Amino acid sequence: MYCSLGFTDVLLREWVTRAILFVIGFAVMGAAVWLNLHLAYSRRQIYPPTTPEERNLDRYRESIEPLRRLIMIGAPVVLGLFAGSSLSGMWRPVLTVLNQEGFGQDDPQFGLDISFFVFTLPVVRAVVSFLMTVVFLSAVAALITHYLYGGISLAPRQQKVSPAARVHLPCRPSSPSTSRARSRPTPATRSFPRSPTVPLRRSPC
Secondary structure (H helix, E strand, O other), X not given: OHHHHOOHHHHHHHHHHHHHHHHHHHHHHXXXXXXXXXXXXXXXXXXXXXXXXXXXXXXXXXHHHHHHHHHHHHHHHHHHHHHHHHHHOOHHHHHHHHOOOOOOOEOOOOOOEHHHHHHHHHHHHHHHHHHHHHHHHHHHHHHHHHHHOOOEEEOOOXXXXXXXXXXXXXXXXXXXHHHHHHHOOOOOOOOOOOOOOOOOOOOOO
16 A cells, blocks of 8 residues: 555654664663663672571572573563563654754743754653663662562561662661651750740739
8 A cells, every 4th residue: 555655665664663662672671670680689698598587588599590590581571572662652753853843933931942842852751751660670670689689688677788789779778776766856846845924914004
């Protein structure tokens, strides 16, 4: 149909744009997740378990160890496929940005052509949302790996974060002492006793 109407280049341009966006989404998501999984696993601490929680995690590690390589490769590939397919759906806005024309009228507040808000800004928002999703999923993958291999402990009496996990993830354990210190009133917010009020006497007329 496209060949008979002479619009074969339109169909090819759509397919090429979809393919390029798919490759970009797959590469960015897959590389980010794989890198975080690799860093979290390579910086694990190896020590004998001493608490019941660590013994349970040690059993999980033994059961997952035969599938570790498959998970380390399969998880980035699966997430990359979803990310690539999601990003390839942005082919129409991307082509619109690449072929946009100015409206010849500037925005009075920002001084930009109105075509920026119509064509470019939606694509910028979509890219920012995609990158935030990449960061979130990578952080979740690293957090699960650190927890599984003992880098993060959530035991009530032994909350800890290993130095490698603290560098990798911006988190710190909250101990009971720090939580109590946060709940204590500061001198600026501490309530002081009110001075007794003296009743006013009316002067005789």
